[in-house]
Each structure stands twice: as C-alpha cells, then as structure tokens.
Amino acid sequence: MRIALLGTRGIPAAYGGYETFAEELCTRLVERGHSVTVYCRQKHAARQYRGVSLQWLPTIRNKFLDTLAHSAISTAHLLFHRHDAVLYCNAANAVFTLLPRLARMPVALNVDGIERFRKKWNRPARGWYHLSEFLATRFPTVMVTDARQIAAYYQRQYRADSVCIPYGAPVGQIPSTGALGEIGVEPGNYWLYVTRFEPENNPLLVRQVYETIESPRHLVLVGDAPYAAEYIAAIRDTRDPRIHLPGSIYGKGYHELQSHCYGYIHATEVGGTHPALIEAMGKGSLVLYLNTPENAEVAGDTGIPFEKDTLADVIRFASRMSESERDRLRAAARRRVERLYSWEAITTLYEELFEKLQRRQNPLTVQWNSR
Secondary structure, rough: OEEEEEOOOOOOOOOOOHHHHHHHOOOOOOOOOOEEEEEEEOOOOOOOOOOOEEEEOOOOOOOHHHHHHHHHHHHHHHOOOOOEEEEOHHHHHHHHHHHHHHHHOOEEEEEEOOOOOOOOOOOOHHHHHHHHHHHHHHOOOEEEOOOHHHHHHHHHHOOOEEOOOOOOOEEEEEEOOOOHHHHOOOOOOEEEEEOOOOOHOOOOHHHHHOOOOOOOEEEEEOOOOOHHHHHHHHOOOOOOEEEEEEEEOHHHHHHHHHHOOOEEEEEEOOOOOOOHHHHHHHOOOOEEEEOOOHHHHHHHOOOOOOOOHHHHHHHHHHOOOOOHHHHHHHHHHHHHHHHHEEEEHHHHHHHHHHHHHHOOOOOOHHHOOOO
C-alpha cells in the first residue's frame, strides 16, 4: 500500500511521542513492503530515512500556528499525490481530514489525549481543540484513540466509536552506559523522568518534591518544549547538586538512561498512552505513576501509584523496597509490555486498519486485545 502520515514534526524522532510513534510505525511498515511518506517540518539531508520517504514542507514557527500551518500545507500537497491510506496525528488537524476524503482517499485520525485541558493553551486554542474533538468524530473515515479511557471519553461525549490502538515500546535493557557518564550519574543510583516540560506533565513538581527528600540518589529530568521558556527556566532554577537537567535526549542515550535507572517517575496528568511510560516499563524500570485513569490503564498492577501530595512519601517507600520486590514489579512490567504494547503487534493493527480502509471495509472491526 501507499501510506502517508501527516501532523507530526516528522522523523527521525527528535521531539516527543508522536514523532517516536511515526518513526517506529513507518519504518516497520516499510520493512513489510509498503511505501510510506512522512510529512516533516524540518529539512533533512536525505530524502529518505530507513526506507521511509521524507516530504519536507515549510510551516509558521508560532506556538499556536505551527501544527495547523504545516498540516494545511501538507494537506494541499497530499491532494496531488494519491495514497491508499492516510493517517493524521493530533485532534487539532481534524478539519483537514475532510479534504483527502473528498478526494476519495480514506483517512484515519489519531486524536491522542484531551489536548484542550493543557494549561499552555489560551482560550481560543482550547476552543479550537474542543471544536476539533467534534470534527474528529465526523470528518475522517475513522478515529483512532490510543487508550481505552480516551475511547470511552469520545463515546460518552459524542456517542462516537473509535479504533483503539495504543503506542508501543521495545522490550529489554541495553548494556551501554555512555549517557550516564556524560550526565554524571551511576547505574542504579538515580531516578528518571522523561517528558515534555509542560505544566500538565509536572516536571517542576517532581523537581521541587525531590529537593525535600534526603537521599544520595540523583534525579535526572530529561526534556524540553518549544514556546515554554519561562516554565523551563523555573524547572532549571535549582541548586541541588543531585538534580540533572540535560535537555532532550533521543536514541541510544535515552534508552541507556531508562535501562539503568533505579526507578522511573511518571507524572503526566493529560493524555492517553504515554510512550515514555511504556518504554520505561519495557526496560524493566520500577515505575511510580501519577494516579490518573490513563496512567493506571497502562501500568496495571506493575507500578506504584501516587497522588501529587503523596509523591515524596511514595519515593521514600520505593527507595526502601527490597530487591526481590523491585525485581517482581520490574519483571511484571516487562511482561505487560511484551503482551500488550510490542511495536510489532501495534504495527500489525495499523496495517490491518490501513488494509480495511483501502478495501472500503469497516475499520471499526480492528480490535486491540487489552486483556
């Protein structure tokens, strides 16, 4: 099949979950014999990456217009380059999915989480996301949700069905530790949190809480965000020598940090399936997670939940756990990812979805077995 993916910053992944998803999915689809094009916002030296065609197009570098401007330009280009199936990412792009449908190209839209709840958006932006939620139930051929909780939200609010396909993650640690040495931490002697530095992800809370804990272990906060200089400055405003803020890290260094941490703290409160959480579980990390329905759905009984006001106590509790109890949770987390969130299984579901779209069959028959 000829498949196009729009709505992300593009690949190679160098920003967040959507970009990692695009890279992991599209490269596997190419390995299975499909022709895949990813629309990108950054120029690349090559026109292909691991067999995936890269289509660079310009955008407007603005917090509120970046995604919409690029998706609009990409959609205009797409209309003159026919594909068998099209996948848009981000509910904000729902308005554009009608155009390829009118051109008789079947379209899926991955809506991610409930973006209008993020504090970074002003009132017009939140209004746009609210409208886009409704359009997501009408304009694309099929809507894709990445968690049962998000699927239930759209069913409850709009009486709309969706295909539920989560993000995936690799399983197993990698032995190298180069990134640890560059940061200045030792294997097993640091807590890790990887996220976009936005208020709903609570990196500032995690940093402030950790400063109150007496522990020789370090805290590594990995991440960044565009258009958030003031909030990022607040996160970096620490004199605690145990706290490290190396910025964004991708690829091998990212996997090294997840492979060798004492534990992983996951503090997001908006969104569906968070790739970093699944990836930490796949590495066999001891996971502490903010107790939201979406996070609990992913972690199941393999992690330790906390509330915002109990994070310090939960970190202290986890720091005193016996090695055998930590190993039990870590092994359970790996098994859960192997069973529910492997990238090969996720790719198979999207491949089945695209085939049904191409053949004009009912895409809602694609089923993810979350049990």
